[in-house]
Amino acid sequence: MGFASFVGRVxxxxxxxxxxxxxxxxFGVDGGPxxxxxxxxxxxxxxxxxxxFHVNFPDIEVRQLILTAIAMKxxxxxxxxxxxxxxxxxxxxxxxxxxxxxxxxxxYGPDEPRYNILLGDFLQCVAQCGAxxxxxxxxxxxxxxxxxxxxxxxxx
Numbered sequence: 001m002g003f004a005s006f007v008g009r010v011x012x013x014x015x016x017x018x019x020x021x022x023x024x025x026x027f028g029v030d031g032g033p034x035x036x037x038x039x040x041x042x043x044x045x046x047x048x049x050x051x052x053f054h055v056n057f058p059d060i061e062v063r064q065l066i067l068t069a070i071a072m073k074x075x076x077x078x079x080x081x082x083x084x085x086x087x088x089x090x091x092x093x094x095x096x097x098x099x100x101x102x103x104x105x106x107x108y109g110p111d112e113p114r115y116n117i118l119l120g121d122f123l124q125c126v127a128q129c130g131a132x133x134x135x136x137x138x139x140x141x142x143x144x145x146x147x148x149x150x151x152x153x154x155x156x
Contacts, residue, residue, distance in 0.1 A: 009081050012131065016077035016091060020070045027070075031063045038062055038102070045101050069094060080135075088136045092129055099125040 026032035031039075039062045046057050072094040079087025103125060105118035 005083075006081075009083065009135075012128075013077035013081045013087075015128070016073040016080075016094075020073035020077070023066060023070050024074075027063075027066065031066045034066050034069075035062045038065065041101050041104055044104070044107065069098060080132075083139070085136055085139050088132045088139070092132045092136070095125050095129045095132070099129070 023032065023034050026034070030036070042060065042062060042065070046060070049055075050057055072090050076087045076090030076094065080091060081087070099122060103118045103122035105115050105122055108115040108118065
C-alpha cells in the first residue's frame with residue numbers, strides 16, 4: 001500500500017514538476033512565454049480588483065511572480081512526493097492564487113471558443129486543489145501508531 005501511495009504522489013506531482021521545469025527552461029530575460037501570457041491577465045485582474053475594492057495596487061514585476069511560481073511548484077511537488085504536508089500546502093496556495101488569473105473564463109461569453117477551453121482548465125485546477133486538500137486532510141487525520149506495551153504479569 002505504501003508503494004502504491006508513493007507512485008500516485010509521483011504521478012500527481014509530475015504535473016507540477018514538469019511544468020516548473022518547462023517554465024524554468026523558457027524563462028529568459030523577460031519571463032519567457034509564461035511572462036507574455038501572464039502580463040495582460042495580471043493587469044486585467046489588478047484593474048478589476050482596484051475597481052471593486054477602490055484601492056490602487058502596486059505594480060508587480062511579472063518576472064518575480066513567475067520565479068515565485070516556479071519555486072512554489074518545484075519545491076511543493078518535491079515535498080509532496082515524499083509525503084510532506086507542507087508541499088501540499090505550497091501547491092494549494094499556488095493553485096488558489098494562479099488559477100483565477102490564468103484561467104479567466106469569466107472574461108469571455110459562453111459563445112466564444114476561448115470560454116470552453118479556459119473553463120475546462122479552470123475546473124481541472126479546481127480538481128487538483130481538491131485532491132491536494134483531500135491528501136492534506138487524510139495526512140492530518142491518520143493517528144500515529146503507538147507501541148503496544150507488554151501486559152503486566154499478575155502476581156498472586
